[in-house]
Amino acid sequence: MEKIRIAIPVFNSRISPVLDACTQICIFDCEQKREVNRQNVWVDDLSLPERLTILVNLGVRVVICCAVSDVLHKLLKSKNIQVIAGRVGEIEEVLDAFLCNQLDNQCFLMPGYKAPA
Numbered sequence: 001m002e003k004i005r006i007a008i009p010v011f012n013s014r015i016s017p018v019l020d021a022c023t024q025i026c027i028f029d030c031e032q033k034r035e036v037n038r039q040n041v042w043v044d045d046l047s048l049p050e051r052l053t054i055l056v057n058l059g060v061r062v063v064i065c066c067a068v069s070d071v072l073h074k075l076l077k078s079k080n081i082q083v084i085a086g087r088v089g090e091i092e093e094v095l096d097a098f099l100c101n102q103l104d105n106q107c108f109l110m111p112g113y114k115a116p117a
Contacts, residue, residue, distance in 0.1 A: 002031070003030070003031040003036075004030050004031075005027060005030075005059050005060050005061055006027070006028045006030060006060070006062045006063075006064060006095070006098065007025050007026070007028075007055055007060045007062070007063045008025065008026050008028070008063070008064045008065070008091055008094065008095065009025050009065055009066075010022065010024045010025065010026045010040070010091060013090055013091055013092075014088070014089065014090055015064070015066045015087060015089060015091065016065070016066065017066050017067060018065075018068070018069075019063065019069075019085075020051075020068060020069045023043065023044035024041070024043065024044075025040070025041045025051075026038055026091060027040075027058055027060065028095055030099060033099045033100065034099065035095065035099075041058070048071060049075070051072070052075045052076065052079065055076070055079075055081060060081055061081060061082060062081070062082045062083075062084065063076060063081055063082070063083050063084070064084045064087055064094060064095075064103070065083070065084070065085050065087065066085070066086065066087060066088055066110055066113075067110070067113070068083060068085050073085070084098070084103060085113070086109060086113030087109065087110065088108060088109070088110045089107065093108075094108060
């Protein structure tokens with residue numbers, strides 16, 4: 001796996017329930033299946049376009065989240081940012097699962113989640 005920048009919305013130590021309404025996003029730089037750096041970005045009170053701009057300017061390539069609105073999902077896709085939605089769990093475990101291609105494991109799937117079109 002090449003160097004990649006991943007964003008995960010955070011609530012306490014878990015994935016925030018809704019990307020659109022989260023107050024904090026953790027940005028992970030990963031290389032060769034391991035984390036090499038992380039930074040927290042506060043996004044409370046920012047509009048969807050402002051959140052998008054921050055993610056684009058930071059060079060995020062993948063967003064892992066629980067739920068995301070159709071609007072924000074389409075905005076992210078329009079900027080070639082991969083969205084992996086419908087995921088739940090502790091941030092550390094979710095990141096490790098992503099890096100090991102195990103994010104489709106049942107323990108990380110939100111029951112009943114239907115991806116935006």
